[in-house]
Amino acid sequence: MxxxxxxxxxxxxxxxxxxxxxxxxxxxxxxxxxxxxxxxxxxxxxxxxxxxxxxxxxxxxxxxxxxxxxxxxxxxxxxxxxxxxxxxxxxxxxxxxxxxxxxxxxxxxxxxxxxxxxxxxxxxxxxxxxxxxxxxxxxxxxxxxxxxxxxxxxxxxxxEKTASTTTKKKVLFALSLANGRVMAGGSQSSADAIIRLAGGENAVSSVSGYKPLTDEAVIAAAPDVVLVMSGGAMQMTAEQAFALPALASSPAARNKAFVTMDGLYLLGLGPRAAEAAAELHGKLYPEATKP
Missing domain, CATH: 3.40.50.1980 (Nitrogenase molybdenum iron protein domain)
Known part of the structure; x- marks a missing residue:
């Protein structure tokens, strides 16, 4: 069958x-x-x-x-x-x-x-x-x-628009920081779905769902961009994220590539999902969206 x-x-x-x-x-x-x-x-x-x-x-x-x-x-x-x-x-x-x-x-x-x-x-x-x-x-x-x-x-x-992206950036969605560890969104998560729709590559697609990562896993992920939710109790700043030794040497830290977006808008997978993905695409690839 x-x-x-x-x-x-x-x-x-x-x-x-x-x-x-x-x-x-x-x-x-x-x-x-x-x-x-x-x-x-x-x-x-x-x-x-x-x-x-x-x-x-x-x-x-x-x-x-x-x-x-x-x-x-x-x-x-x-x-x-x-x-x-x-x-x-x-x-x-x-x-x-x-x-x-x-x-x-x-x-x-x-x-x-x-x-x-x-x-x-x-x-x-x-x-x-x-x-x-x-x-x-x-x-x-x-x-x-x-x-x-x-x-x-x-x-x-x-x-169709984001599929034309040739060199995809690796995006690490960090849900929270707890005890110095990153809680990240892997495959089979709403974070993964919106990253892919936005034309990005999930830096930790090897894990499933939302999982805390070891320092070794974060270093191996080598994200180009760190993506987080704005507002709420789990909000984090670029300074907090890049102060972690595992992220400090990442391409994202070197380029200060840190993106924040409203949690429901970004992860809700509701009527505004396409708009959220288009906005994220623009933040990931600003050079491609300039007039």
Whole structure:
């Protein structure tokens, strides 16, 4: 039997994400007027579909659009307060896959409320299906189809543009620094997906997911650019990064190549992913984008 390519499996899993929910549940969720959105990308998609006024609470990763930050907050996406969610008296909870902790999610499931999980695989090709899954969950399938087609076109255009990059720069995405070690984004991570879409090469694609690196691994990676998130508790400066002995001798340190971008914009893999990749491409290859 012929195997199905990874990106196709990801898209198919997203397209089928809501099949496990009974049709009665989907019908009820379509009419929901009090939605708790858990996950910045889920929140962003709901707003992009013009339904932000139905959201009554969000998590701390829901930083876009700005008005979402004015909603009551129920905690970090992986440390959600079940009591906080229930206090909002929602009639629908939409959460990105991986939301937690498990005990809190089990309490929410046992409450009898409609809870729909949206798979969020680290692949840009899965974004249109993610949009459609959220749209179906809130009863806005037509709007979601329209947005998904638009996003799909911008992703394709961006990929075609960045594919023309001949000499790819090696990019090290540093999520955080802890005890002098770099927590980096390897393959099968949203950081890897956006770096590749931007025409870069992941300097640590040999590791999978987000992993702390040994000094030897950082030295061997020899990144041309260090990429980090701006803002938040894990924000780091160029001075902090390049003060690490393992990075001090890297091409990135020599050229002071240090790029910061908003975390949700960069890693959310939502409706703005193509724009984020295009912006990152410009930061990686400024010489190629000059008039």
């Amino acid at each position: 012929r195997s199905v390519p990874l990106h196709r499996r990801l898209v198919l899993s997203l397209a089928c994400a809501l099949v496990i929910a009974p049709q009665a549940t989907l019908a009820q969720s379509a009419d929901a007027k009090r939605i708790v959105a858990i996950g910045g990308t889920v929140t962003e998609i709901i707003y992009a579909l013009g339904e932000g006024d139905r959201i009554v609470a969000v998590d701390t990763t829901s930083s876009y659009p700005a008005e979402a930050t004015q909603k009551p907050n129920i905690g970090y996406v992986r440390q959600v307060s079940a009591e906080g969610v229930l206090s909002q008296k929602p009639d629908l909870i939409i959460a990105e896959a991986g939301a937690g902790p498990v005990d809190a999610m089990n309490i929410l499931k046992a409450s009898g409320l409609t809870l729909i999980s949206i798979p969020s695989p680290p692949d840009t090709s899965a974004i249109p299906a993610k949009i459609r899954a959220v749209g179906e969950a809130i009863g806005r399938k037509d709007k979601a189809d329209e947005l998904a087609l638009k996003v799909e076109a911008t992703l394709k255009a961006t990929a």
